Amino acid sequence: MTDINRIWRDGLWDNNPGLVQLLGLCPLLAVSNTAVSGLGLGLATLIVLVVSSLLVSALRHTWRPETRIPAFVLIIASTVTAIDLSMQAWLHELSRSLGIFVPLIVTNCTILARAEAFASRQPVGPSLVDALAQGTGFAAVLVVLGAGREVVGRGTLFDGAEMLFGESAAGWTIPVLPFEQGLLLAVLPPGAFIGLGLLVAARQHLINRSREAGVKSRPAPSTAEPTTP
Numbered sequence: 001m002t003d004i005n006r007i008w009r010d011g012l013w014d015n016n017p018g019l020v021q022l023l024g025l026c027p028l029l030a031v032s033n034t035a036v037s038g039l040g041l042g043l044a045t046l047i048v049l050v051v052s053s054l055l056v057s058a059l060r061h062t063w064r065p066e067t068r069i070p071a072f073v074l075i076i077a078s079t080v081t082a083i084d085l086s087m088q089a090w091l092h093e094l095s096r097s098l099g100i101f102v103p104l105i106v107t108n109c110t111i112l113a114r115a116e117a118f119a120s121r122q123p124v125g126p127s128l129v130d131a132l133a134q135g136t137g138f139a140a141v142l143v144v145l146g147a148g149r150e151v152v153g154r155g156t157l158f159d160g161a162e163m164l165f166g167e168s169a170a171g172w173t174i175p176v177l178p179f180e181q182g183l184l185l186a187v188l189p190p191g192a193f194i195g196l197g198l199l200v201a202a203r204q205h206l207i208n209r210s211r212e213a214g215v216k217s218r219p220a221p222s223t224a225e226p227t228t229p
Contacts, residue, residue, distance in 0.1 A: 004129055011133025017110040018141030018196075019203050024108040027101040028142060029192035033153070036160045038146030040094045041101060042139025044083050046132070048105050051079045053119040053131035060120045072115045073106075080105045094163040110134060145195050151176045153186030 017023045024045070032038040055075050063071050084102045087095040095102065105111070114134055119127040151157055155177035161169040185191045 003126070007126065007129050008133045011130065011135075011137040012140070013137075013203075016137040016141065016203075017134055018138050019200055021110065021113075023110045023113065024138060025196075027104060027108070028138075028145070029189065029196065031098055031101050032142050032146040032149060032192060032195075033187045034150040034160060035143055035147040035158055036094075036164055037097055038142035038144075039139065040091070040164050041098055041105075042135075042142040044087065044098075044102055045105055045108060045111075046135030046139050047083055048076065048079050048108075049111055049114065049131040049135040049138075050128065052076045052111055052115055053127045054124060055079075056115045056119040057122060057124045057127035068120060069112075069116070072112055072120075076111050076115070077106050091164065097160070097163060110138060141196075141199065145192070145199060149186045149191055149195055151182075153182045153184065153191065155182045 011017075015021060018025075018028055027041055027045075031041050052072070052075050056072060059071075080103060083105075084095070087098075087102060114130060118130045122130070147157060150159060155175065157174040157176050159173045161172040165172070183191075186195070
């Protein structure tokens, strides 16, 4: 149980792919202009991580050391292709919105790094937990960044939810700010860099405050001189 908690904390906070490792920045910055787009790409990346980690872990004893990296890439590329075709078939509007960045999940260093560093060395159970933790952490950054940019840039939240959840979600758009057009910079590429920088800074601020609180809560060392017998 302790190991599982540590894996989840590592993926969500201590070693988050988007905020700490700063991996997969190309789709993270390019697509996260709305919460729905961020969630869609985040879920696709999560599924790729889970499937590839499970297959790599289950087959880790079947290939030679010199062929493991090509095997990892083949597994990841096949999974991404299947997800891309599925999105084109059932989530066509979302697939068009995300564009080339769904196939580019293949180049996300997080997926190959977890396959090499964790899944290829661990049983299926821990590999599944690690994939879920890393994928959820990455998806959370995409959603938070996309939601923030959408609110500041458009004044809405969950605009276009029907692309992911179907026509029944057409009325899910929440007008957050009392204007239709917000700060254009937020939805442009520079806004993505600024937003990610603010998220990284906010995380570091919380860590610093936690450390300061921990130092203050420690008892002060005793200054009394030892008595001689």
